[in-house]
Amino acid sequence: MTQTQTTATSSAIPEKMQAVVCHGPEDYRLEEVAVPSPGPGQALVRVEAVGICASDLKCYHGAAKFWGDANRPAWAETEVIPGHEFVGEVVQLDDAAARRWGIAVGDRVVAEQIVPCWKCRYCLRGEYWMCAPHDMFGFKRRNPGGMASYMLFPVEALVYGIDKGLPPAHAAFTEPLSCALHAVERAGILFEDVVVVAGCGPIGLGMIAGAVAKYPAAVVALDMSPRKLELARKCGATHIVNIAEQDPVAYVKDMTDGYGADVYLEGTGHPAAVGQGLNLLRKLGRYVEYSVFGSDVTVDWSIISDDKELDVLGAHLGPHCWPAAIRMLESRLLPMDEICSHQLPLEKFQEGLELVADGTTSIKVTLIPA
Numbered sequence: 001m002t003q004t005q006t007t008a009t010s011s012a013i014p015e016k017m018q019a020v021v022c023h024g025p026e027d028y029r030l031e032e033v034a035v036p037s038p039g040p041g042q043a044l045v046r047v048e049a050v051g052i053c054a055s056d057l058k059c060y061h062g063a064a065k066f067w068g069d070a071n072r073p074a075w076a077e078t079e080v081i082p083g084h085e086f087v088g089e090v091v092q093l094d095d096a097a098a099r100r101w102g103i104a105v106g107d108r109v110v111a112e113q114i115v116p117c118w119k120c121r122y123c124l125r126g127e128y129w130m131c132a133p134h135d136m137f138g139f140k141r142r143n144p145g146g147m148a149s150y151m152l153f154p155v156e157a158l159v160y161g162i163d164k165g166l167p168p169a170h171a172a173f174t175e176p177l178s179c180a181l182h183a184v185e186r187a188g189i190l191f192e193d194v195v196v197v198a199g200c201g202p203i204g205l206g207m208i209a210g211a212v213a214k215y216p217a218a219v220v221a222l223d224m225s226p227r228k229l230e231l232a233r234k235c236g237a238t239h240i241v242n243i244a245e246q247d248p249v250a251y252v253k254d255m256t257d258g259y260g261a262d263v264y265l266e267g268t269g270h271p272a273a274v275g276q277g278l279n280l281l282r283k284l285g286r287y288v289e290y291s292v293f294g295s296d297v298t299v300d301w302s303i304i305s306d307d308k309e310l311d312v313l314g315a316h317l318g319p320h321c322w323p324a325a326i327r328m329l330e331s332r333l334l335p336m337d338e339i340c341s342h343q344l345p346l347e348k349f350q351e352g353l354e355l356v357a358d359g360t361t362s363i364k365v366t367l368i369p370a
């Protein structure tokens, strides 16, 4: 039996588009490339906004996590369009894609950054974010990312609709926010917990908002920037500590009768924040590491064992947290105008990367393709 597949298309789709192409560390170029055409079951999306992640910057600078070292092979590939924090409008798709994702031409959509294989042992157990081949948008040739005018959503992608009324940069924040919420879930926060969040960048602010939603006794934000700490307050932090002026370990011990915090969420990627967290946690506390580090971290591991018997938990991506992140953004409760501090046209990607690297003026930098 044959079934007719109809394909819906919005107005004229050009043949060529602008895209950022990664040719290796420190070699990203703006190029004119062909607009991809969707195969069976795929969707073509016109990119409205794409955030620059700290991990994009680390990839740009050649971090071992992406380009390999003595202990691991390279994971990132060259000749790839980067960008995994995108939002866009569906411009072309067939019935199969429309049915699978419940979307239509004209809808605004986001997709999870991981494109699971749905065949490996992790995917088969529902642990799709740890998918063995680990194809993420924007790092491998198979799945070009959102730093382009158009991109494809492959059949395996996890796709969600999102409110068209949100500014594009806010909608593109779904990705980092889902990651932050996953870290919060890993922490298993209880009502009586004192939760400390290190770093008030995009991930840290999302962690604060997520931790606050769990209604613990206190959410303490740590940073060195008064502006970011003010934003932490607007995201619901009950206490803010400028670590350039105040010792965070002493502060937290002081507010917990000398015991220390119950939970520490690390979102700075700075090696010094690791020892800081181990030192300010109470015995039997929980440490959640979200960051990607540009260099090795040295700490006394006997704090984890002998001293405190800590639970140290990793967190990666935002599995099962995308719907919550979308709800949170659609509620318009977060200070998104301030979090999305910079929007630049795609051709200014280099300036965007520099703004992320500098970090003193920017929070979330977003590129807007033409």
Ligand SMILES: [Zn+2]
Binding pocket: 053, 054, 055, 084, 085, 175, 176
């Ligand atoms: Zn990201």
Ligand SMILES: [Zn+2]
Binding pocket: 116, 117, 118, 119, 120, 121, 122, 123, 124, 128, 130, 131, 132, 133
């Ligand atoms: Zn898999």
